Amino acid sequence: MTKAKNPTPRKVKDNDFNLIRAINAGQVDKFHDLVKRYEQKLYNFSLRNCRDPRDAEDIVQDTFLNVFRYLKDFRYETKFKNWLYKVAASICIKQWRQSRFTPEKELPLEDFYPGDGTGSPVRVPEWASMPLDQLLNEELSETLNQAIMSLPEKYRLVILLRDMEGFSTTETAQILNLSSANVKVRLHRARLFLRDKLKGYYENGH
Amino acid sequence: MATEYQDHTHCLEMFQKLSEYIDGELDHVTCAEIEQHAENCVACFSCLQTLKRTVAICKNARQKPVPRELSQRLKEIIQNLPETTSP
Numbered sequence: 357m358t359k360a361k362n363p364t365p366r367k368v369k370d371n372d373f374n375l376i377r378a379i380n381a382g383q384v385d386k387f388h389d390l391v392k393r394y395e396q397k398l399y400n401f402s403l404r405n406c407r408d409p410r411d412a413e414d415i416v417q418d419t420f421l422n423v424f425r426y427l428k429d430f431r432y433e434t435k436f437k438n439w440l441y442k443v444a445a446s447i448c449i450k451q452w453r454q455s456r457f458t459p460e461k462e463l464p465l466e467d468f469y470p471g472d473g474t475g476s477p478v479r480v481p482e483w484a485s486m487p488l489d490q491l492l493n494e495e496l497s498e499t500l501n502q503a504i505m506s507l508p509e510k511y512r513l514v515i516l517l518r519d520m521e522g523f524s525t526t527e528t529a530q531i532l533n534l535s536s537a538n539v540k541v542r543l544h545r546a547r548l549f550l551r552d553k554l555k556g557y558y559e560n561g562h
Numbered sequence: 563m564a565t566e567y568q569d570h571t572h573c574l575e576m577f578q579k580l581s582e583y584i585d586g587e588l589d590h591v592t593c594a595e596i597e598q599h600a601e602n603c604v605a606c607f608s609c610l611q612t613l614k615r616t617v618a619i620c621k622n623a624r625q626k627p628v629p630r631e632l633s634q635r636l637k638e639i640i641q642n643l644p645e646t647t648s649p
Contacts, residue, residue: 388640395636399628413632420636424643470577470609478604484611488618497624519620525587544581551616 372436380428387427391420394437397521398444404504404516405448406455415451419444434530441521442531445513452509461508468548483558496557503553507546514539515546572599573606580613 372393378386395416402415422443430439470478483491504512517528518539525543529536576599582588583596600607 384643385640387643388637391636391640395628395633396625399632400625403626409629413629413635416628416632417636417639421639424640465578468577470573470605478608480604480608480611484608484615488615488622491615491619492622492624494624496619500619500623515620519617520623522621525585540582540587544578547581547613547616547620550620551612554616554619555612 368433368435370432370435370437373432376427376430376432376436380430387424390423390436394440395420398440401441401444401516401521402448404501404520405512406451407505411451415444415447418447422447438523438527438531441517441523445517445531448513449509460510463508463511463545463549465545465548468545468552481555481558483554499553499557500550503550506553507549511542511546511549514542515550518543519547573603576600576603576606577609580610581617583610584614584617 372390375386375390379390398416398419399412402412402419403409406412406415419440423440430436504515507515513532514528514534517523517531518525523531525536525539528534528543529539532539534542576596579588579592579596583593588596596610600610
């Protein structure tokens, strides 16, 4: 009876499907394996979405509880990870709407046009050509996280899903219920925003 | 390499597509146009390089470990989960 409710995946291949079937067949303890697979990624995703680490913990907890609650209804039509992040993203959005922290504003593309408007020479800055492992350190990580936090919500989620979590444009659009074109527009502006913050960090020390 | 502002309109057209270029989401013709333009425009070349680097930094950003208390709490919650998940 239970088996009849679990359709065989036809198009989507996902390493999590066997685990989900086992959980839905009654091996509830295996849900812990699912949690272990994603808790760190999900925690960091949540942490970059809110200011308070305790809020991030709540997002992770609520996400897994919601996922467990509706796991029987999972249709194997999308990767589990995509569904997991859809749940997490909706919890983040709900939390933002209840908070007063982030002003919802637009990032006009004109604000990021190349050149400084004075006609002064533009050079490729050193940080753009240095080996990446020389750049990645705790301080940069903190600068990046702060920059992400200062992004308006609608841009933040897109860049987190695309560039930090590795979802494709199409997947991100599905997770956030946006068009692919909209994801691309938001992503470009979010990247330019972060680029300016990193530029400030390397060129002015903040 | 030519001057920085040889064709500002062209710069703006290219500028709008840089992320799609980085992500490999553009057709070959548009990619070739961007590459050719970037070869001749320092401002756009610099913009492209810094944007590429920003993306790389994001993709390689450090992950913080999960607080032990959270892992423990999740473990306890799972242990107390009901047998069935939906009606």
